[in-house]
Amino acid sequence: MGADAAPATPVLEVENLSLSFGGIRALNGVSFAVQPGSITSVIGPNGAGKTSLFNSISGFYKSTGTVRVDGKPIDHLHPPERAKLGLARSFQNIALFRGMTVLDNIKLGRHAHMKTGLLDALFYFGRARREEVELRREVEERIIDFLEIDHIRKAPVASLPYGLQKRVELARALAMRPRLLMLDEPVAGMNREETEDMARFILDVREEWGVPVLMVEHDMGMVMDISDHVVVLNFGQMIAQGTPREVQANPEVAAAYLGTGDVADLRRRVAAETRLPETREVA
Numbered sequence: 001m002g003a004d005a006a007p008a009t010p011v012l013e014v015e016n017l018s019l020s021f022g023g024i025r026a027l028n029g030v031s032f033a034v035q036p037g038s039i040t041s042v043i044g045p046n047g048a049g050k051t052s053l054f055n056s057i058s059g060f061y062k063s064t065g066t067v068r069v070d071g072k073p074i075d076h077l078h079p080p081e082r083a084k085l086g087l088a089r090s091f092q093n094i095a096l097f098r099g100m101t102v103l104d105n106i107k108l109g110r111h112a113h114m115k116t117g118l119l120d121a122l123f124y125f126g127r128a129r130r131e132e133v134e135l136r137r138e139v140e141e142r143i144i145d146f147l148e149i150d151h152i153r154k155a156p157v158a159s160l161p162y163g164l165q166k167r168v169e170l171a172r173a174l175a176m177r178p179r180l181l182m183l184d185e186p187v188a189g190m191n192r193e194e195t196e197d198m199a200r201f202i203l204d205v206r207e208e209w210g211v212p213v214l215m216v217e218h219d220m221g222m223v224m225d226i227s228d229h230v231v232v233l234n235f236g237q238m239i240a241q242g243t244p245r246e247v248q249a250n251p252e253v254a255a256a257y258l259g260t261g262d263v264a265d266l267r268r269r270v271a272a273e274t275r276l277p278e279t280r281e282v283a
């Protein structure tokens with residue numbers, strides 16, 4: 001980028017976000033941005049405010065401050081309107097329809113964008129059918145292929161191992177054609193192989209679909225390995241943000257995680273948690 005090139009508008013901007021539950025300040029003046037094409041992670045010890053932040057961005061919690069998508073404030077919008085705008089998210093605990101098939105779960109994601117309502121569908125059957133065909137093609141040929149879940153498309157979600165269920169959740173979020181993919185602990189409870197697969201899919205979402213990712217994750221090894229930008233929360237406040245290398249070098253981050261400001265210890269812990277092959281060298 002040239003020195004005077006205008007910076008790109010962030011996909012998401014969070015400005016001075018605060019939220020209280022009774023006397024508890026879950027978020028206290030949090031500000032950061034997600035740049036186009038980036039993987040941004042939010043980390044922090046238990047109770048730091050990560051889920052509160054996600055719920056505030058999605059509109060489930062009413063916080064003060066401003067949230068902008070592509071430069072436009074969305075504070076007045078309810079969760080479904082935010083989803084329609086392209087804020088797609090997965091949840092900490094899998095939120096799929098367990099009795100339904102993989103394919104039907106994925107189709108539900110696409111419904112956020114269907115232009116045809118029920119009445120429309122009765123009167124304008126042609127358009128509805130075209131949308132259905134387009135939906136099927138997109139779902140079957142792109143998302144299912146991409147996530148390598150062709151062999152389970154007709155399986156009920158409840159019959160699948162945990163790692164595959166999380167992948168189906170990702171598929172459903174992708175079916176929304178998201179502007180930003182928000183992943184809440186995408187590898188929590190996963191074994192090594194499942195974690196590696198999910199990390200690869202998250203990187204591919206960015207590479208192949210051009211969709212930026214905002215994720216909350218406890219697995220520091222995975223976060224440090226695939227993130228471009230890391231935001232660190234502690235007791236509702238943002239205590240650091242920067243590249244993985246920068247936040248690992250921050251004594252305040254080490255103190256939040258280890259109770260000491262020992263950066264070397266934090267790096268050792270991150271290295272121990274790193275489970276991906278070809279891990280980047282931590283200086």
Ligand SMILES: Nc1ncnc2c1ncn2[C@@H]1O[C@H](COP(=O)(O)OP(=O)(O)OP(=O)(O)O)[C@@H](O)[C@H]1O
Binds near residue numbers: 025048049
């Ligand atoms: N619905 C709620 N009612 C009351 N207090 C809440 C509620 N949700 C969160 N809190 C409190 O707000 C603070 C932030 O919680 P939050 O769940 O956002 O943290 P977190 O970083 O996501 O934690 P974890 O890593 O354990 O998921 C905590 O003190 C928590 O007890």
